[in-house]
Amino acid sequence: MTEKGARTMPKTEYVIEPGKQEIISTTILDAPRELVFKAYTDPKLFAQWWGPRRYEVKIDKFDSRRGGEWRVVHRGADGSEFAFRGVNHDVVAPERICATFEYEGAPGHVALQTATFEPLGNKTRLVAHQVFQSVMDRDGMVASGMQEGADESMDRLAELLETMKSGK
Amino acid sequence: MATDHLSVTFAALADPTRRAILARLAQGEASVTELAKPFDLSLPGVSKHLKVLQRAGLIRQSRNAQWRPCRLDGTRLKDAADWVGDYRRFWDESFERLDDVLQDLIQEEKKNDREGS
Numbered sequence: 001m002t003e004k005g006a007r008t009m010p011k012t013e014y015v016i017e018p019g020k021q022e023i024i025s026t027t028i029l030d031a032p033r034e035l036v037f038k039a040y041t042d043p044k045l046f047a048q049w050w051g052p053r054r055y056e057v058k059i060d061k062f063d064s065r066r067g068g069e070w071r072v073v074h075r076g077a078d079g080s081e082f083a084f085r086g087v088n089h090d091v092v093a094p095e096r097i098c099a100t101f102e103y104e105g106a107p108g109h110v111a112l113q114t115a116t117f118e119p120l121g122n123k124t125r126l127v128a129h130q131v132f133q134s135v136m137d138r139d140g141m142v143a144s145g146m147q148e149g150a151d152e153s154m155d156r157l158a159e160l161l162e163t164m165k166s167g168k
Numbered sequence: 169m170a171t172d173h174l175s176v177t178f179a180a181l182a183d184p185t186r187r188a189i190l191a192r193l194a195q196g197e198a199s200v201t202e203l204a205k206p207f208d209l210s211l212p213g214v215s216k217h218l219k220v221l222q223r224a225g226l227i228r229q230s231r232n233a234q235w236r237p238c239r240l241d242g243t244r245l246k247d248a249a250d251w252v253g254d255y256r257r258f259w260d261e262s263f264e265r266l267d268d269v270l271q272d273l274i275q276e277e278k279k280n281d282r283e284g285s
Contacts, residue, residue, distance in 0.1 A: 018178035031270035049265035
């Protein structure tokens with residue numbers, strides 16, 4: 001599928017239930033959790049992976065200590081900028097980072113996000129949990145800050161329904 | 169507000185019977201009687217669900233044919249699917265890149281180990 005050869009790309013599962021304030025994603029990464037933690041807390045590394053490839057990542061603030069501030073800006077090819085900021089509430093190496101998250105395009109709508117790194121032998125299960133202040137915040141933030149071209153396929157519908165099955 | 173109809177869509181989707189009805193309609197149009205069958209629901213019961221789906225713009229009911237078939241209206245669903253899709257694209261791509269960074273780190277550590285010993 002990709003030119004990466006034998007390596008399989010991580011497959012992420014999302015739970016996005018209608019009418020709820022949270023989003024939970026789970027990914028298995030082929031690396032020990034100490035490294036995953038490092039990729040989350042070292043600004044040089046973080047800038048290499050956070051967000052879609054087409055954005056240039058500018059790290060404005062990145063204090064990975066408890067109480068430390070972070071601010072990251074995505075810049076598109078057309079010069080448009082999307083800035084995100086927050087405070088690291090808890091940073092527990094190498095298991096957990098809990099931080100606030102705010103898209104500056106929608107000031108005052110603050111989410112709490114917790115990334116948990118669980119060891120799986122030489123791999124890591126990364127659980128990212130985002131809780132928003134309201135259902136509307138959850139639904140609106142993504143629509144405003146993370147826009148991208150749409151495609152028409154009906155497969156997406158099936159996927160959507162699949163995602164929502166767990167909603168019961 | 170732009171998020172408004174998303175909220176209505178998501179509220180309509182927040183019910184397993186209604187999601188199953190949509191999944192059935194994704195395969196093609198069906199009459200109310202046909203839709204009621206697999207769910208062990210009364211016709212009024214199914215009509216209630218259909219009304220919610222219709223108000224959310226997720227389905228349409230034909231007025232022409234005598235059996236008034238229901239069919240899917242993909243527009244609103246597409247908005248909801250796009251919304252989920254945008255979020256997923258953001259993170260799918262991030263995690264792919266994270267994986268690349270991690271593989272580089274692993275290689276680097278191996279190299280350092282070799283040089284250190």
